[in-house]
Amino acid sequence: MIGAVNQQETECLRIQEEMMGEVTDVLIFPHEPGINQGCKKCRTVYVSGHKYALGLRVKEGDNTHDYLIGVDPPVSCCGEQKAFFQSFVSNEEAQAAAEMVQAQINRDGSTKNLRLVDWAIPSSN
Numbered sequence: 001m002i003g004a005v006n007q008q009e010t011e012c013l014r015i016q017e018e019m020m021g022e023v024t025d026v027l028i029f030p031h032e033p034g035i036n037q038g039c040k041k042c043r044t045v046y047v048s049g050h051k052y053a054l055g056l057r058v059k060e061g062d063n064t065h066d067y068l069i070g071v072d073p074p075v076s077c078c079g080e081q082k083a084f085f086q087s088f089v090s091n092e093e094a095q096a097a098a099e100m101v102q103a104q105i106n107r108d109g110s111t112k113n114l115r116l117v118d119w120a121i122p123s124s125n
């Protein structure tokens with residue numbers, strides 16, 4: 001098995017319809033073993049060997065919750081929308097994307113134009 005975030009784990013992700021709470025941070029999650037994203041049904045691989053995922057930390061009441069930021073536009077395969085998230089090969093790319101997301105949140109005052117995916121990558125620490 002290549003990569004810790006394998007397709008089986010990707011299948012555990014789900015698209016978050018609506019987010020309650022307040023964004024505290026745009027985060028880059030390094031994932032050294034490699035991020036793979038694909039469709040389990042037809043075995044199409046969309047992403048392989050990426051090292052960084054983009055996410056948000058959100059304060060929800062007394063808790064904080066981390067989300068991944070979904071790909072935009074969304075990817076559909078085999079008749080269903082996939083919970084793919086933004087991932088990058090290099091930290092520089094991830095940083096640039098994080099800055100764009102932060103600018104978007106600042107502009108909109110919310111995450112309404114972001115697609116969020118509920119977090120399922122195993123913690124890398």
Ligand SMILES: [Zn+2]
Nearest residue numbers: 039042077078
């Ligand atoms: Zn498919």
